[in-house]
Amino acid sequence: MDPLRKHFVSDAALPVELVLRNTKNLQAELPDHLHDWFEIIYVHNGAGSIFINHAFYEMEEGDLYLIPGNTIHKTMPDPDQPITSSALFFNGQLVQTSAAALKDAFSFLQCFETAKLNRSYKLELLPAERTRLEELLDELQEEFASKQPGYKQAIVLLLQTILLRMNRKINPGAQKHTHSESRPHWLQNALNDIDSHLVQDISLSTLASRAAVSPSYFSRMFKQLTGLNVMEYIIAKRIIYAKELLTETDGTVAEIAAACGFESLPHFYRMFKKFAGSTPARYKRNE
Template identity: 75%
Template sequence: MNPLRKHFDPDTSLPIELVLRSTKNLQSELPDHLHDWYEIIYVHSGAGSFFINHTFYEMQAGDLYLIPGNTIHRTLPHSDEPITSSAMFFSGQYVQTTAIGKDAYSFLRCFDKAKTGRNYRIELLPAERTRIESIIDEMNEELLLRQPGYSQAVLLLLQTVLLHTNRKMNPGEPKQQHGGSRPGWLQSALNYIDAHLVDSLSLSALAARAAVSPSYFSRMFKQMTGLNVTEYIIAKRIMHAKELLGDTDYTVAEIASLCGFESLPHFYRMFKKVAGSTPAHYKRVDDRST
């Protein structure tokens, strides 16, 4: 199992990272990302597919993608149209909820909506594209020059992006995604896995549901998601375990069972491999950050 677990320093004084106008193609694109920081991706140009959580999107210039922490995601650029994008990674505590008077405001509301509605893409209008590109360039200049007050300036710029994104979010139904060259059974299989993480999920059973051979199912699954079936299922189970560790008072043994692991030692091994720490250590860190 080797999804890219992107590492960020939780103790840094400026918990934000900006990747400016990075061009990706099939040769240079990274494996799957799986990290606890929030991420905003803006597409400047190019085309490709974007796999987020368990849904595929067809990327195009002007798209803005919201990726909550603890979410599997991977871009697959088109061979003839490399993707050029900018990405902002940041800690949720960095833009924590503020209150003026009696009104509390969460800058992370847009991520909550994206996760609840399972729609992580926003299509920006021309004026909105110009505005966010300007903010990204200004943020990059602040990070490069590091003039007095630059950390406050970067925070204000990020909060401005989140404020406009919160206002832009449409609570309605997401647009239907086009399948492109992906087989229809793949999306059905991803939906099924997401809804049955606690159950026994074997390659042969999933292939039988899709009415294809196990070898073909396995090959297409790896090609489209970047992970083989077992890797993907374990990663999703660990993501669910991290949510339970942060949001509930279940014991580690109870969480292991609720996430479909047959034994506690296996759960510990897989959690350490995917999350980079033990469940107990992860819970302690999460408790300190809340």
């Protein structure tokens, strides 16, 4: 199992996966941190915390998390109150076809873009919203299991219904959720520092010095709370940035490698293959 990329085994013609009402614990929770697909996590009950991109959230019953593709994240269940949650994974291209056919500017993925823009990935659902979402998830599971005629179309429609509701729910002006007070402030500052200086040379010793803690303590706490060591985290964020440049610009692979802070092209190729599962050129062609 690659600890950095989640692998999907769904039908290529229906790139959707649902893990319904799964109870997580520290032993069963695998350290999958990064994938291209979009993900929705809904908490049925239990407690724990989740790290998404740069911040920590305390997970509670009724919470919903919107995780855009290529976003580092890790769930940390409470050992005494294990989380039971549902996770819905899907390829973003799947849900956009109908809106394009209608020549409508509406995007089913806008809720993820808003979450990313606001750096706030958590939605708190009202009781009626929770009930309806749970019904839609149960319908999805039934379609996956029964495979009645038209089940693929039904799954896409149910997924789009969930996304439509999330788009109507999310508020661009909503207050941002900050990290838990139980976690050291220096860790949040370090995460923000990495984001601000991502393509520059930044070392463990520098981060530890700014946090006023020893490098060994910094490294241990960082790995414990994010699931990645410091250099893995920095490289993962650089590869995410490289993916954006590969799909959104005409820069050469060498130019993009340099723009993302990689000093050598061979190192960039090795890290891209490790974190993305393909070469930069192949990733650009497939997008």
